[in-house]
Amino acid sequence: MRxxxxxxxxDPAALGPCAGKPLKIVPQAARLEGRARVRLRLASYPTLRRARGAVIDGVVIEVDAAMLAHLKAYESVRYRLILIRVAIGSRRCMTHCFIGDAASRVPWRPSTDDKSMTLRSKAF
Structure with a gap:
């Protein structure tokens, strides 16, 4: 599954442990249009909210069933998988993405929220 x-x-260093094994491939840079990255209500984690004109930079990676099971456990019951369309270079493709159950309107800022999330991913 993509x-x-x-x-x-x-960050591959955070993704590997959360997926249950070190990554052997480099994630592909991707862009998601029409959504903004915001904080999950009552948490400091990011989620997505529809937003006209917004663009989010991220990465796409292929995961196997075992990795997906680890990632679902990491993301918790507050996140579910949705199908979205992203741009990888000049081509568009469908992929899945974890989205939180309660998006706020507060932008998620990696510079202030990243430390706690990185610690959580390393502890997982």
């Missing part, structure tokens, strides 16, 4: 990541898991 997955789009837009938060801390865009």
């Amino acid at each position: 997955l789009f990541f837009y938060g801390t898991l865009t």
